[in-house]
Amino acid sequence: MTRIVASIPGRIRLRDPALRQPAHLERLLSSLGALPAALAVEGNLGAGSIVLRYDAARVPVEAMEAAVDQAADAEFARPRSAYKPSTRVRLNRYAKRGMLVTLGASLALAAVGQKRWHALTGGAFVACLAIHLAVHRRNLVR
Structure with missing residues (x-):
């Protein structure tokens, strides 16, 4: 399932409500930062979004979108921890x-x-x- 809301060569933004949880955001930031050609990864906890800047000369847009989708799917496929309200x-x-x-x-x-x-x-x-x-x-x- 694609969570990419904007994509231009060199920049991809993805958004998901689960990214408002600090644990999800941090894990996905680190996995996207490890992608080849990734230059900078910025997360916004309040908006539940991530902006990935990458070297478009090294990797085509379609390949980078597929890698981002795969990383996001792997992160969100993890079993959710049981949240118990106080x-x-x-x-x-x-x-x-x-x-x-x-x-x-x-x-x-x-x-x-x-x-x-x-x-x-x-x-x-x-x-x-x-x-x-x-x-x-x-x-x-x-």
Whole structure:
């Protein structure tokens, strides 16, 4: 599968969402830097892209594109490490889901006139909101 988004003689840019992971980016940068005729390899973690500059007089564009595709396929064919989110991230996910569910339930119960259940689900919403705000407290007080 080609990940090349731009190619001119002497320069190839490839982009893939997996290149936003530092491990993938570093391994692919090193493997592309080892290609024959490679002059410079630059990666952008935020954009998930790599720019490869090479000596176009030594290697035709098609051959270099094939080598880059092969290196990228070899890197992305590796089994992905099992990402386990931190306890804080998981807690925040549950809090956000809880806010969505309880807000919807609270509004629906208010619409049908169930004041007591509306108040209870509203309280549950506020509890989930408190958890969410506690997780993000560092960003709130800046």
